[in-house]
Amino acid sequence: MPLLWLIVTVLALAGAGYVIARMRALKSANGDIRNLHSLPSYYGSNAAIKVIVPALLVLVIWLIAQPLYVGSVVSGMIPDSEIGEGSSRDLVLAEVSRTADGIDAAVAQGVMSEAQARDGGADVEVLTQRLKDAGQIVTGAVTPAKLAAAQRMRVLADTARQVMAVVVILLAVAGLVWALRETEKDFRARNTVERSIRGLLIAAASIAILTTLGIVLSLIGNTMHFFRLYPASEFFGSLTWAPSFGGGSQLGIWPLLWGTIYISFVALLVAVPVGLFAAIYLSEYAGSKMRSWAKPALEVLAGIPTIVYGLFALLTVGPILLSVFGNDGLGWMHGTRAVLTAGIAMGIMLIPFVSSLSDDIINAVPQAMRDGSYGLGATKSETIRQVVLPAALPGIVGAVLLATSRAIGETMIVVLGAGAAARLSLNPFEAMTTVTAKIVSQLTGDNDFASPEALVAFALGMTLFVLTLGLNVFALFIVRKYREQYE
Amino acid sequence: MTDASMPSGGKAAPRKSLMIEDARTKRRNAAEKRFQAYGLAAIAVGVFFLVVLLWSILASGLGAFQQTFIETPIYLDEAKVDKKGNRNPEEMSKTTTFGYAPLIQTALWEQVQAAGIETPFTKSKEMKALLSDSAAAQVRDYVLSHPEQVGETVTFRILAASRVDGYLKGRVVREDLARDKSIDAEHLDVVDRLVDAGVIRKQFNLDFIVGADASEKRPEQAGLGVAMLGSFYMMLVVLVLALPIGVAASIYLEEFAPQNKVTDFIEVNISNLAAVPSIVFGILGLAAFIQFAHLPMSAPLVGGLVLTLMTLPTIIISTRASLKSVPPSIRDAALGVGASKMQSVFHHVLPLAMPGILTGTIIGLAQALGETAPLLLIGMVGYVATNYPDGLVSGFMAPNSAMPAQIFEWAKRADPAYYERAWGGIIVLLVFLLTMNIIAIILRRRFERRW
Incomplete structure (x- = not known):
C-alpha cells in the first residue's frame, strides 16, 4: 500500500525532525535550558509541524484533485459514438474506470503482466478473457476505444501517483530543512507552535461551516439537475405522486407534504397536551421525590432510537388500532399502517422533547409573578393558567415549533408505520406517506442518480431542509426573545 | 377613617365562617383539583407509554434469544x-x-x-x-x-x-x-x-448475537453479529474523528474566538446543524462521499463519516458547556505563573473539563449508534451483512450493515419470524445504549467537580 508507506515516511521524517530539532536547540544553548527562548519540546514540535502539515495538506488536495483531472483528460478521449442511447458520458467514464480497476487487480494477481496491461494494440477479446479469468467483473461491451481510455487512465494515474509521492516527500524534507535552519536558542518556537495550533483549532471550528456548505451544495446541485429533467412547475404544482422508473412519472410534492403535515399534526396532538401538562405538574406541583423519578422516566423515552418507535408503531400500535377500528371493530381501518399509527408513535417520541423544553421555560418565569398572584388570592391552578402560562407562552410556542420540526424530519417511524401510498385525504385511518419516507424509498436500491425518479429525492431533501431550518430559526428567535424579557 | 365607620351600602352578605366553603370557593377548589389531576394524568400517560413500549420490546423480543x-x-x-x-x-x-x-x-x-x-x-x-x-x-x-x-x-x-x-x-x-x-x-x-x-x-442461541444475517427464507439462522461489527467500526470512526475535532472546535469557540461576525456565523451554523433532520445528513453523505469522492457504497467508513458530521454539534455543545464550567480563576492562576494562554488551556482547563467532555461524547456516540435513516441512503441496508470482514481494512471498507439498519431490514421482511428477531435486535441495541449511558452517568458522578 504505497499511500500508507508515504504517510509513514512523512511521519517518520516528522519524528526524526522532532528529535533532531530538540537536540539542536539544546546544543545551541550549550545544554543550559535557561538560555533557550522556549522549552526544548517546542523546537521539536515546530519541526514536526513543518514536516507534517504542508506535506499532508498537499497529499489530501492531490488525492481529491487527481481523479477529477484524470477523469477530465480521459473523458476527452471517449468519442461521442461510444455513448449509447440512454447512457451518458459519466456512465461510460465509470465503466472505463471499472475496467482500469479490473486491469489493476489482474496485474496485482499476476494473471497479467504490466506490459500486457499497457499494450496499446492488445486484442480486446483476449484482454477481456484475461480479466474474467482473474475473477474481475467486466461490463458487457469493452470496446477498443474504452479499453484505450482505460489504459490511458491507468498510465496517467500511475504517473500522477509517482509524482505525488516525490512532491510530498520533497515538501516534507523541505519543511524539515527549514525548521532545522531556524532552530537556535533565540528562535521563538513556542509562539510559532501556538500559532499553528490555533490554526488547527480554527480549522476544526470551520468544519461546521463546511458541513452546512456541503449540505447546501449537494442539495442545490442535484436539485438543479432534477429541475432540468423535470419541470419545477410540475413538482410544486401537481397533486399526484406517481413515480415510475420506466418514465412518464408524475412527481408532485403536495401529497407527500400533506402526509407529513397530517402525521406531524397527529403527533403534536398526542405530545403537546401530555408533555405540557407533565411539565406543569413536574415544575409546579410535584415534590422533589416525584420529580426525581418521573423526570428521568420521561427522558428515557427521548433516549430510545427512532427505529424502536418505528417497530413499535408497526407491530404494537398498528395492531392495537386495527383491533379497535379495523374490520373486527368499527370497520374504519384496513391495514396496520396508517396516519394514526405513525402519528401516535411519533407523539410518544416527542413527549419528553416537549416536556423538558416547557419545563425549562416554566421554571424561567420569575417567582415574583407567582407570588403576586397568590397575594391577590388566586389558587395555584388559577396562577398557572392566568399568570405563568401567558408569561411562558412565547417560549412554549417555540418549543412546539421545535417539536414540529422534529416531527417533520422524522424518518424511521413513518417509513415503518405510515405506509407507502401518497394520498391527499383527510381520513386518519388511511395509509399515507411523507417527504422523508419517499427520500428513503427513491434513493435506496440501485439507482444511477441520473433519472428524475432518483433525483427527486434531492428536491424533496431541499424542501425538508428549508422547512425545518425555517421552523428552527423562527423557534429559536422566539425563545431567545422571550428569555431576554426576564433576564 | 376606618372601614368600620363606613356605611354599608346595599344588602350586606350574611357573615359566615371561613371554615365553611361557599359555592364559589367549592368551584374554584374543584377546578384546582381537576387541574392537578390533568397533570398527574399526563405523567401517568407518559409513564404508561414507556411501560407499554418496554413491555412490548421484552415480551416480543426475549424469544429471539432462544x-x-x-x-x-x-x-x-x-x-x-x-x-x-x-x-x-x-x-x-x-x-x-x-x-x-x-x-x-x-x-x-x-x-x-x-x-x-x-x-x-x-x-x-x-x-x-x-x-x-x-x-x-x-x-x-x-x-x-x-x-x-x-x-x-x-x-x-x-x-x-x-x-x-x-x-x-x-x-x-x-x-x-x-x-x-x-x-x-x-x-x-x-x-x-x-x-x-x-x-x-x-x-439459548448464541448465534443470534454473534452470527451473520441469513437469506429471507431462513429466519432461524439470522444473527446480528456482522451488523454489530459494522456498528463497531463506525463508532471507531466517529470516536477517532468527532472527539478531537469537536474538542478542538469547542476550545477555539470557548477560549480563543474573538467576538466577531465569523464566530457568530460558526455558532449559528452549529446550532442549526444540531436540528437538521438526520436524513439530510444521509443525503449529504451520498452526494459528498459516494457521488463526489467515490468512496465505496455501504462501507462503515462512509457511515462513520456521516455519523461524525451528525454528532459533532452534540459533542461541541456539551464540550463547550463543560469548558465553561471550569472557573476563570484556574485560567488566571495559570496565566499568573507565566503560562501562555495556550498552555493554560491545554495543561489546566482541558484536563479539568475532561470528565464532562467524555460524558458528552459517550452520549453523542449512543445517539449515533441508534441512528438509522442516514445509513439507509448510503447503502448500509441489512442484506449485505452476511459475511464477516476479513481484517481491519475490510472492516472499514467492505460493505456492511449496522445494528439499527439490520433491525429495519428484518422488520421489512415478510416472514413474521423476522419480527421476533427485530425485537430481539432491539433488546441488544438497547443493552448497548443502556451500558453507554450508565458509563456516562458514572463518569459524571465520580469525576465531575462542582466549583
Whole structure:
C-alpha cells in the first residue's frame, strides 16, 4: 500500500525532525535550558509541524484533485459514438474506470503482466478473457476505444501517483530543512507552535461551516439537475405522486407534504397536551421525590432510537388500532399502517422533547409573578393558567415549533408505520406517506442518480431542509426573545 | 377613617365562617383539583407509554434469544459424502449440500421410528419440513473440517425449521395451518412427540448475537453479529474523528474566538446543524462521499463519516458547556505563573473539563449508534451483512450493515419470524445504549467537580 508507506515516511521524517530539532536547540544553548527562548519540546514540535502539515495538506488536495483531472483528460478521449442511447458520458467514464480497476487487480494477481496491461494494440477479446479469468467483473461491451481510455487512465494515474509521492516527500524534507535552519536558542518556537495550533483549532471550528456548505451544495446541485429533467412547475404544482422508473412519472410534492403535515399534526396532538401538562405538574406541583423519578422516566423515552418507535408503531400500535377500528371493530381501518399509527408513535417520541423544553421555560418565569398572584388570592391552578402560562407562552410556542420540526424530519417511524401510498385525504385511518419516507424509498436500491425518479429525492431533501431550518430559526428567535424579557 | 365607620351600602352578605366553603370557593377548589389531576394524568400517560413500549420490546423480543434445536446422531455415510473414499477434503467438497440433506433426514426419521411415534409419514424425505435449510451446510462444514469422522455416527445439534420454532414459541398455531404450505398438522404431531422425547428442544442461541444475517427464507439462522461489527467500526470512526475535532472546535469557540461576525456565523451554523433532520445528513453523505469522492457504497467508513458530521454539534455543545464550567480563576492562576494562554488551556482547563467532555461524547456516540435513516441512503441496508470482514481494512471498507439498519431490514421482511428477531435486535441495541449511558452517568458522578 504505497499511500500508507508515504504517510509513514512523512511521519517518520516528522519524528526524526522532532528529535533532531530538540537536540539542536539544546546544543545551541550549550545544554543550559535557561538560555533557550522556549522549552526544548517546542523546537521539536515546530519541526514536526513543518514536516507534517504542508506535506499532508498537499497529499489530501492531490488525492481529491487527481481523479477529477484524470477523469477530465480521459473523458476527452471517449468519442461521442461510444455513448449509447440512454447512457451518458459519466456512465461510460465509470465503466472505463471499472475496467482500469479490473486491469489493476489482474496485474496485482499476476494473471497479467504490466506490459500486457499497457499494450496499446492488445486484442480486446483476449484482454477481456484475461480479466474474467482473474475473477474481475467486466461490463458487457469493452470496446477498443474504452479499453484505450482505460489504459490511458491507468498510465496517467500511475504517473500522477509517482509524482505525488516525490512532491510530498520533497515538501516534507523541505519543511524539515527549514525548521532545522531556524532552530537556535533565540528562535521563538513556542509562539510559532501556538500559532499553528490555533490554526488547527480554527480549522476544526470551520468544519461546521463546511458541513452546512456541503449540505447546501449537494442539495442545490442535484436539485438543479432534477429541475432540468423535470419541470419545477410540475413538482410544486401537481397533486399526484406517481413515480415510475420506466418514465412518464408524475412527481408532485403536495401529497407527500400533506402526509407529513397530517402525521406531524397527529403527533403534536398526542405530545403537546401530555408533555405540557407533565411539565406543569413536574415544575409546579410535584415534590422533589416525584420529580426525581418521573423526570428521568420521561427522558428515557427521548433516549430510545427512532427505529424502536418505528417497530413499535408497526407491530404494537398498528395492531392495537386495527383491533379497535379495523374490520373486527368499527370497520374504519384496513391495514396496520396508517396516519394514526405513525402519528401516535411519533407523539410518544416527542413527549419528553416537549416536556423538558416547557419545563425549562416554566421554571424561567420569575417567582415574583407567582407570588403576586397568590397575594391577590388566586389558587395555584388559577396562577398557572392566568399568570405563568401567558408569561411562558412565547417560549412554549417555540418549543412546539421545535417539536414540529422534529416531527417533520422524522424518518424511521413513518417509513415503518405510515405506509407507502401518497394520498391527499383527510381520513386518519388511511395509509399515507411523507417527504422523508419517499427520500428513503427513491434513493435506496440501485439507482444511477441520473433519472428524475432518483433525483427527486434531492428536491424533496431541499424542501425538508428549508422547512425545518425555517421552523428552527423562527423557534429559536422566539425563545431567545422571550428569555431576554426576564433576564 | 376606618372601614368600620363606613356605611354599608346595599344588602350586606350574611357573615359566615371561613371554615365553611361557599359555592364559589367549592368551584374554584374543584377546578384546582381537576387541574392537578390533568397533570398527574399526563405523567401517568407518559409513564404508561414507556411501560407499554418496554413491555412490548421484552415480551416480543426475549424469544429471539432462544431457538429450537434438534439433537440427532447422524451417520456420515461414506458412500454419500466421500465417494472416492480417500478422505481428501478437496474432492469431498464436490458433494454439495443437496447430497447431505438425505443423511440428516434419514437420521431424524430413524429417531422418529425409534421413539415409536405413529405418523402417517412413510418416507424420510418428509422430515424436510422440520429441518432448517442450514442444517445440510452445517453438517457439510463439519465433515470437510473433520474428514476422519466419515463413516462414523456423530451427534449434531441442528436448527429446526422456522415454523417448528414458531410452533414451540406459540407464533404458529394449528388454526392457521391451512394457509401454510411449508408445514402441516401431521408434522406438528411429530414435533409434539419429539419434544416429549427430548429430541427437539428450545435452547439459548448464541448465534443470534454473534452470527451473520441469513437469506429471507431462513429466519432461524439470522444473527446480528456482522451488523454489530459494522456498528463497531463506525463508532471507531466517529470516536477517532468527532472527539478531537469537536474538542478542538469547542476550545477555539470557548477560549480563543474573538467576538466577531465569523464566530457568530460558526455558532449559528452549529446550532442549526444540531436540528437538521438526520436524513439530510444521509443525503449529504451520498452526494459528498459516494457521488463526489467515490468512496465505496455501504462501507462503515462512509457511515462513520456521516455519523461524525451528525454528532459533532452534540459533542461541541456539551464540550463547550463543560469548558465553561471550569472557573476563570484556574485560567488566571495559570496565566499568573507565566503560562501562555495556550498552555493554560491545554495543561489546566482541558484536563479539568475532561470528565464532562467524555460524558458528552459517550452520549453523542449512543445517539449515533441508534441512528438509522442516514445509513439507509448510503447503502448500509441489512442484506449485505452476511459475511464477516476479513481484517481491519475490510472492516472499514467492505460493505456492511449496522445494528439499527439490520433491525429495519428484518422488520421489512415478510416472514413474521423476522419480527421476533427485530425485537430481539432491539433488546441488544438497547443493552448497548443502556451500558453507554450508565458509563456516562458514572463518569459524571465520580469525576465531575462542582466549583
